[in-house]
Amino acid sequence: xxxxxxxxxxxxxxxxxxxxxxxxxxxxxxxxxxxxxxxxxxxxxxxxxxxxxxxxxxxxxxxxxxxxxxxxxxxxxxxxxxxxxxxxxxxxxxxxxxxxxxxxxxxxxxxxxxxxxxxxxxxxxxxxxxxxxxxxxxxxxxxxxxxxxxxxxxxxxxxxxxxxxxxxxxxxxxxxxxxxxxxxxxxxxxxxxxxxxxxxxxxxxxxxxxxxxxxxxxxxxxxxxxxxxxxxxxxxxxxxxxxxxxxxxxxxxxxxxxxxxxxxxxxxxxxxxxxxxxxxxxxxxxxxxxxxxxxxxxxxxxxxxxxxxxxxxxxxxxxxxxxxxxxxxxxxxxxxxxxxxxxxxxxxxxxxxxxxxxxxxxxxxxxxxxxxxxxxxxxxxxxxxxxxxxxxxxxxxxxxxxxxxxxxxxxxxxxxxxxxxxxxxxxxxxxxxxxxxxxxxxxxxxxxxxxxxxxxxxxxxxxxxxxxxxxxxxxxxxxxxxxxxxxxxxxxxxxxxxxxxxxxxxxxxxxxxxxxxxxxxxxxxxxxxxxxxxxxxxxxxxxxxxxxxxxxxxxxxxxxxxxxxxxxxxxxxxxxxxx
Ligand SMILES: [Zn+2]
Ligand SMILES: [Zn+2]
Ligand SMILES: [Zn+2]
Numbered sequence: 001x002x003x004x005x006x007x008x009x010x011x012x013x014x015x016x017x018x019x020x021x022x023x024x025x026x027x028x029x030x031x032x033x034x035x036x037x038x039x040x041x042x043x044x045x046x047x048x049x050x051x052x053x054x055x056x057x058x059x060x061x062x063x064x065x066x067x068x069x070x071x072x073x074x075x076x077x078x079x080x081x082x083x084x085x086x087x088x089x090x091x092x093x094x095x096x097x098x099x100x101x102x103x104x105x106x107x108x109x110x111x112x113x114x115x116x117x118x119x120x121x122x123x124x125x126x127x128x129x130x131x132x133x134x135x136x137x138x139x140x141x142x143x144x145x146x147x148x149x150x151x152x153x154x155x156x157x158x159x160x161x162x163x164x165x166x167x168x169x170x171x172x173x174x175x176x177x178x179x180x181x182x183x184x185x186x187x188x189x190x191x192x193x194x195x196x197x198x199x200x201x202x203x204x205x206x207x208x209x210x211x212x213x214x215x216x217x218x219x220x221x222x223x224x225x226x227x228x229x230x231x232x233x234x235x236x237x238x239x240x241x242x243x244x245x246x247x248x249x250x251x252x253x254x255x256x257x258x259x260x261x262x263x264x265x266x267x268x269x270x271x272x273x274x275x276x277x278x279x280x281x282x283x284x285x286x287x288x289x290x291x292x293x294x295x296x297x298x299x300x301x302x303x304x305x306x307x308x309x310x311x312x313x314x315x316x317x318x319x320x321x322x323x324x325x326x327x328x329x330x331x332x333x334x335x336x337x338x339x340x341x342x343x344x345x346x347x348x349x350x351x352x353x354x355x356x357x358x359x360x361x362x363x364x365x366x367x368x369x370x371x372x373x374x375x376x377x378x379x380x381x382x383x384x385x386x387x388x389x390x391x392x393x394x395x396x397x398x399x400x401x402x403x404x405x406x407x408x409x410x411x412x413x414x415x416x417x418x419x420x421x422x423x424x425x426x427x428x429x430x431x432x433x434x435x436x437x438x439x440x441x442x443x444x445x446x447x448x449x450x451x452x453x454x455x456x457x458x459x460x461x462x463x464x465x466x467x468x469x470x471x472x473x474x475x476x477x478x479x480x481x482x483x484x485x486x487x488x489x490x491x492x493x494x495x496x497x498x499x500x501x502x503x504x505x506x507x508x509x510x511x512x513x514x515x516x517x518x519x520x521x522x523x524x525x526x527x528x529x530x531x532x533x534x535x536x537x538x539x540x541x542x543x544x545x546x547x548x549x550x551x552x553x554x555x556x557x558x559x560x561x562x563x564x565x566x567x568x569x570x571x572x573x574x575x576x577x578x579x
Contacts, residue, residue, distance in 0.1 A: 068134070069133050069134055069135060070134070070135040071134065072135070072136065072137075073090075074106045074107065074119065074135050074136075074137070075093075075107065075135065076092060076093060077089075077090045077091065077092055077093060078090060078091040078092075078093055078107070078108045078109040078111075078112055079106035079107065079108055079112075079115070079117050079137065080108040080109065080111070080112025080115040081112070081115065089108070089109060089111070089112055091109040091111075093107050093108070093109060102119075102121075103119050104118065104119060105117060105118060105119055106118070106119045106135075106137060117137045117138075118137070118138040118139070118140055119135060119137075119138065120135070120136050120137070120138025120144045120145075120146070121133050121134070121135055121136075121144065122134040122135075122136060122144065122145050122146035122148075122149055123143070123144045123145060124145055124146070124148075124149035124152060124154075125154075132145075132146060132148070132149055134146040134148070143158065160243070164247070167247060168247075168251050171234075171237065171247070171248050171251050172251070172255075174233045174234045174236075174237055174248075175234055175248075175251065175252055175255065175256060176234070176256055179256065179257040179258065179259045179309075179311050180256055180257070180258050180259065180270060181258075181259030181261065181268075181269075181270075181311075181313075181429075182259070182261050182268040182269065182270065182271045182272075182424075182425055182426060182427050183426060183427060183428065183429050184271060184411050184424060184426040185409040185411050185426035187405045187409065187426075187428075188403075188405060188409065188426050188427065188428040188429065191403055191404055191405060191428050191429060234248060234252060249303070249306065250306075253303075253306045253307055253308050254308050256309070257309035257310060257311050257356065257358070258270070258307055258309070258310055258311070259310075259311045259312075259313060260274075260310060260311070260312045260313070260343055260347065261313050261315070261427045261430070262312065262313065262314045262315070262336060262339045262340060262343065263314075263315045263317075263408075263427060264277065264315075264316075264317055264319075264332070264335070264336070265277060265407075265408050265427075266339075266408070266425075267339050267342070267343060268408075268425055268427050269347070270298065270302070270424075271411070271424030271425050271426065272294065272295045272298045272299075272424070272425065273295065273408075273425050274295065274299070274346075274347070275339055275342055275343075277335070293422065294422035294424075304347065304350035304351065305350055305351060305352040306351075306352065307351050307354070308351065308353055308354065308355045308356070309354075309355055309356040309357075310347075310348060310351070310354070310356070310357050310358070311358045311359075311360065312340075312343065312348075312357070312358070312359045312360070313360050313362075313429075313430040314336065314340070314359070314360065314361045314362065314380060314381075314430075315362045315364060315402075315403075315430060315431075316332065316333065316336050316361070316362070316363050316364065316366075316376075316380065317332075317364045317365070317402065317406075318364055318365045318366050319332060326494060326495065328494075328495040328496050329366075330496045330501075330505075331495060331496055331498075331501055333376060333379055333380060334379075334501060334504055334505060334508070336380055337379060337380055337382065337383060337508065338504065340380065340381065340382075340383040340384065341383040343383075344383045344384055344386060344387055344463070345386075345463060348384075348387055348390075348462075349387065349462040349463045350462075351462075354387075354389065354390045354391070354462075355390075355391045355392060356391070356392045356393075356394075357384075357387075357390050357392070357393040357394065357455070358394050358396055359381055359384065359393075359394070359395045359396065360396045360397070360399070360430055360432065361377060361380060361381065361395075361398045361399070362398075362399040362400065362401060362402075362430050362431055362432070363376070363377075363398065363399070363400050363436070364400065364401060364402040364431075365400065365401075365402060366400075370437075373398065373436060373437060374437065374443055374444060374447065377395075377398050377437060377447075378447060381395060381451065382508070384451065384455060385451060385454050385455065386463050386464045387455045387462065387463060388454075388455065388457060388458065388459035388461065388462060388463065388464060389456075389457075389458055389459055389462060390455045390456055391456060392456070393451070393452045393455040393456055394448075394452060395447075395448045395451055395452070397432075397435040397436075397437060397438045397439070398435065398436055398437035398438075398444075399430070399431060399432050399433070399434055399435050399436060400431075400434050400436050401431035401433055401434045402431060403428035403429070403430075403431055404428070405428055406428060408425055408426065408427050409425070409426045409427075410423040410424070410425060410426070411423055411424050411425070411426045467510050469506070469507050469510050469512060469515060470507060472507075472515060473503055473504065473507040473515075476503050476515075476518075476519060476522070477500060477503070479522065480499055480500060480503075480522060483522060483525060483526055486526075486529055487525050487526070487528075487529050489525070490522070490525055499518065499521075499522060502514070502518050503515065503518055506518060
C-alpha cells in the first residue's frame with residue numbers, strides 16, 4: 001500500500017520551544033519531504049511523531065473506525081519496541097489493559113512490560129474550549145502536547161500558571177547572588193578573592209584593555225556562579241515576554257543591591273563611569289567616545305526609580321604619597337564630597353522606595369589621628385545627610401588600605417553578546433581588610449546613629465531643600481569662568497587657595513560670610529581689570545590724538561567731498577573700540 005505522507009502543518013516549529021528533541025527534529029524535517037511515497041505493508045512501527053503521522057493516515061485508510069482520541073491505537077496495541085528491529089511491537093492487547101482508560105504509562109504486551117512510556121493526553125485547547133485530548137507518547141517534562149500541537153502559538157504557558165512565589169524561585173537561579181557593581185576585569189576580580197593575579201607582571205605595557213575570553217565556558221545545569229560580567233543571564237529572561245520582564249525586574253531590584261564606586265577617577269555604576277574628574281571650569285579631560293554614548297543610554301534607560309538597595313563604596317587616596325606636587329588633601333576630600341553630592345541628588349534621590357543604603361569608606365594611607373579620621377569621614381559622607389525616607393541607611397566600618405591593582409581598566413565585551421559593544425569600566429573592589437573606625441567606638445557610633453536617624457526620617461521629599469548658597473555658588477562659578485577668560489591670573493591660584501575650591505568649601509559649610517568675602521575678592525579682580533583697560537584706553541586716546549594732530553597738510557578733494565565729518569577730532573573718536 002503506497003501512501004503520501006503530508007502532515008497537516010499550519011505553523012512553523014519555533015526553535016527552542018519546550019518540546020522533546022527527537023520530535024523537533026522529525027517534525028521539522030517532515031515538511032521538507034512532503035511527497036515521498038512510503039511503502040507500508042503493515043501497521044506503523046516507528047515511534048517518531050512524523051512516522052506517527054504516517055501511521056495515522058495509514059490507519060485512517062485501512063480502518064475507517066479509527067478513534068481520533070487514540071489515532072496511534074495506544075490503548076489497543078502494545079506501545080513497546082522490539083529490541084532487535086527497534087520498531088513498535090503493536091501486538092493487540094487483551095481486554096484487561098483496555099479497561100484502564102487513563103493509564104500513567106502506555107499499555108504494553110507481556111513481553112514489553114518493562115518498557116514504560118508516559119501516556120499523554122494532549123492538553124491543547126481549541127478555540128471552542130474543547131481539549132484536543134489525543135493520546136500520545138509523552139516525554140515529561142516537556143509539555144503534554146501531541147505532535148500536532150507542539151510549539152503552537154496558542155498553547156498555554158504552564159510556567160505562568162505557577163504561583164508567583166514559585167516563579168520567583170526559578171528566576172533566582174538566574175539572578176546575580178551578590179551586588180551588581182563594576183568589578184569585572186579578571187585582575188580586579190582576583191583581588192576580590194584577595195589573590196594577586198600571577199600574570200599581572202606579564203602585561204605591564206597594556207594594562208588598560210583586558211580581553212574577555214571570546215567563548216564563554218559551558219554552563220552546567222547547576223546553579224551557575226554569576227561572574228559579575230555583563231551581560232548577565234537574567235537579561236535573556238527580559239526578552240521572554242512583558243510579564244516576565246516586569247516580574248524579573250521587580251525581583252531583581254528588590255533583592256539585588258547595586259554598588260556605586262566613588263573614586264578619584266570617577267563614579268562608577270554597572271561598569272559605566274557616571275561622573276568623571278573635570279577641570280575646575282567643568283570641562284572634560286576626555287573626548288566623547290563610544291563609552292560616553294553607552295553611558296548616555298544607560299543614564300536615559302536605567303530604571304533609577306526602581307532600585308531598592310544601594311551600596312556606596314568610597315575610596316579616598318593620598319596623592320601626596322605619589323609625589324604629585326599639585327595634589328592637595330583638602331581639595332581631594334572636597335572633590336570626593338562633590339561626587340557624593342551628585343550621587344545623592346542624581347542617583348539615590350531618584351529611587352522611589354530606597355530600602356537599604358550601605359556606605360563603606362576606605363581612606364587609603366593617610367597619617368591621620370583618630371579625631372582627624374572621624375572629622376574627614378564626616379566631611380566625606382556628609383552629603384548623604386540631605387537624603388530622607390531611606391528605610392535602612394547604615395555607615396559600615398571605615399577602612400584603610402589600597403587595592404593592589406588600583407587603576408581603572410576598560411573591559412572589552414565579547415562580540416557574542418547582544419547590545420552595545422562599548423567597553424565597560426572595571427574598578428577594583430574596596431579594600432575592607434583593615435577597619436579603622438568600627439561600630440563600638442563611642443564617637444563613631446554617635447555620628448553613625450545620628451547619620452542613620454536623619455536619613456531614615458520621613459519627609460515628603462527625598463531630599464531636604466537645597467540651601468540658597470548652592471544657587472549662589474552656581475552664579476559665582478558662572479561669573480568666575482567668564483572672569484578667567486579676561487583675567488587668567490585668577491586661575492593661577494591653585495590648590496586649596498583656588499577660588500572655586502574656597503567657594504565650594506563655603507558652600508558645603510554654608511558659610512555665607514566667607515562666601516561673600518570670596519565673591520568680593522573676585523569682583524576686585526574684575527575692577528582692577530577694568531581700571532587697567534581704562535588706563536590703556538586713555539593712553540591710546542592720547543597717542544592717537546597726537547598722531548592725527550601732526551598731519552598739517554590739506555586734505556584731498558575727494559575725501560572732502562565724501563564726508564563732511566572728515567576732521568581730526570571725529571576721526572579719533574570713531575576709531576576707539578575697546579571691549
Ligand atoms: Zn477516560
Ligand atoms: Zn509488545
Ligand atoms: Zn493535540
